[in-house]
Amino acid sequence: MPQTDVRELLKESPMRWQQFLAVALCILANLGDGFDSAVMAFAAPNISSEWGVAASTLGVVFGVLALGTMAGAFLLAPLADRYGRRVMILSASAFLAVTMALVPFVENVTQLIALRFLTGVGVGVIFPNLNVLVIEYSNNRLGNLLASTMHIGFALGLAVCSAVAATLIAAFGWQAIFFFGAAINATVFLVGLYYLPESLDFILAKRPPGALEKLNKMLIRWGHPPVESLPLPETSGYESRSLRELLTNRTIMFATLLFGIAALTHYFCTHFKINWTPQILIDAGITSTTAMSSGMLMALGSALGTLAYGKLASSRHALWWVCGGYVIAAILIFIIGELPSDPVLPLGVLCLLSFFLVGSWIGLLILATRFYPPAMRSAGLGFMIGIGRFGGVLGSYTAGMLMDRGWERADFFPVYAMVSIVGAFAVGMLAIMLVAGRAKPAPERQA
Template sequence: MPTTNISRRALGLVVGLCGLAIAFDGYDLVVYGTTIPSLLKEWQIGPAEAGRIGGYALIGMLVGALLVGTITDLYGRRKTLIGSVTWFSVFTALCAAAPSPEVFGALRFLGGIGLGGLMPIACALIIEYAPAEHRNLTYVVMQSGYAVGGILAASLAIPLIPALGWHVMYLIGAAPVVLIVPLALRYLPESLEYLVSRGRTDEAAALAKRLGIAVPPAPPAGARWYDGVRTLFSGEYRRGTVLLWIATFCALLMVYGMNTWLPQIMRAQDYALGSALSFLLVFNLGSIVGSVLGGRAADRIGSKPVIATAFLLAAVSIGLLSLKAPTIALYALFAVAGYGTIGTQNLINVHVGRYYPASARATGVGWSLGFGRLGAILGPIAGGLILGSGLSATWNFYLFAAVAVVGLAATALIPVRAAKRDSVALAA
């Protein structure tokens, strides 16, 4: 397979740069949740309106995820990733100067377009270049940057918001333009699959020689830009496409719902802001540890049983969070829930990327995440409606636990053929 002999240095650069970019995707996910208490107070808005504002960024992500396949086919994965990072960084920083909830929501929507395009490209690059026998582990190591960004947001919020206000949290969102873009311009390689598909064979051969790997085969003659979309709905893939979309929908609903409202839910249960943010930190930290362990297991026994187990852990741990428990038990449950939500989505992404052939990989991940963004949009909105309805805040935990059960059922129904192919670690 083309990717099995890539040098450690080259692989490390791809994983490191994609992971660093994904870290700021995770930062953007969590930063809104950390600033909600401040926004509610400053702009005198209710939880329901805050939930709608949180959904604007996710609508932008939906647009970006659906567009990324076409944009990548035109400009390449490298340029599209760099453009996505630049785009969302600029609009995230502009949120710090927003004078009203309306302007803030519009900026979050625009920034979300860049964020929506980032993850499918990073996923496609890692799956292309990772050694087949360690593909799940390599991917979740890269994707752990997502939770690292969440931890960074939660950790910075604890001292910075009381001292400097919520605005500084969004100014930090400009950091990728300085930290990532120059490095990516210099070190991030283009996708060999893209170069070959565009007929740039000499350039592909030179890059493959530098990376120490073989040139991937050319796509069939007469391939068209929309062939990737057609593949998703062809007879061989149709059922799996629908089930993977449902699983992604459920996972992202939990990820964005929990990360957006967890601090406010705990505040509603009389925990101080610092304590509430510490629960959010543990939630994201648990996802890192769990994702690495889950990735190792997925490389050995296949993704499907590991994803199903992760959904089950999410349902149990989130359900138990609705009960009164000692603080140490809450921390443990939040750690497990972090793996069952963020970790589950990490594993689903790599499973989706391996489910389809290379020609449809970025499109498959992009459309799966695009449909999943509907769940990401619904999570913050539903959480805000529950908090604003007068119901106990613990009803959010009932909702998210029920969604985990639906995700578990969808995962169990993924066609056995795809699960078998995944379990023997065949390269797409």
């Protein structure tokens, strides 16, 4: 059976429960990432009051997670193209369980910053590889739907954190929510040891030791006949492209830069929204309990937007839909800055903002995953997300700095709105490149 036939067989065949279980594990891992990313937002008010931490210092605590994620995405995530997606995801899950469990024992802000940076490194390793695995585990019919469903895991992580934060903090202190997050990551590691298979494309492209045995085990588990020998490797087209070509091919490099700019602007706005929303709502006169519950509404908007844009990612004009989402998000960000202190209206607008801000980003991620060939998917997405996470650092720190300088909501929300417009411009440039044929995505059969 030729290599292309193996891929096409799995892409055209109905999915088995083992494939759905693997996707479910990826969703749980992404839920853990969402929880890890949001947990500081709910612990911050208590830490600030206990330790007397200034807003600008909290901005550093928030931003350092994104800095660590950038380092993990740039430096470690691409190693999955060499050592395997499964190895990197399980290693990062175990690492995250440890870093989250250590946070309750910190004694000062410096130690907290160090652990949040290390947590970010783990998130940076996991996130790009989850995108790749879900696409590679799925058939053509359900690929985009399952990829978007996987990203709902991040929104679910926000919702879970929002749902349990107030109760756990009231009963056991802010330290308890970090133990809860550690348990989620430990579960991913332990269950994944037995039920998370390696990527088919990695096995065929890199041929690690025992590749034939791993391939046949996967084929049999998924209800297909084994093969007697490994298919001959393909050497044409996108399959031959390596990390070096990612950095030297002008078309791919320029497309990666545009993907990265769009990612940077997304994270600039999203980290601000995730980290500072509870504090801003409290400052606006909304009760602490209601402010912490805002994560539930943001998660709802994120989930609906993820499903909608997962469907739109299959359309002919998908990038223009993404571009429009960035523009609408910019308008909503500006509107939030002008809203009066009201216990209900800001929450509704935040839900709508999450729909477009997160949904358009998920649509872009799905398109980027399909743009890169299997041999360089982790590297391509790692660079894209690494560039993007730098925006998270800037977004978190900028908000804290502006608050310390006395800026009001109406003053700094337009700054974030303009950043989202820059992202829309980058996505529009990508759409023009694709229409002109200057940037061509990887063939669908390899997705």
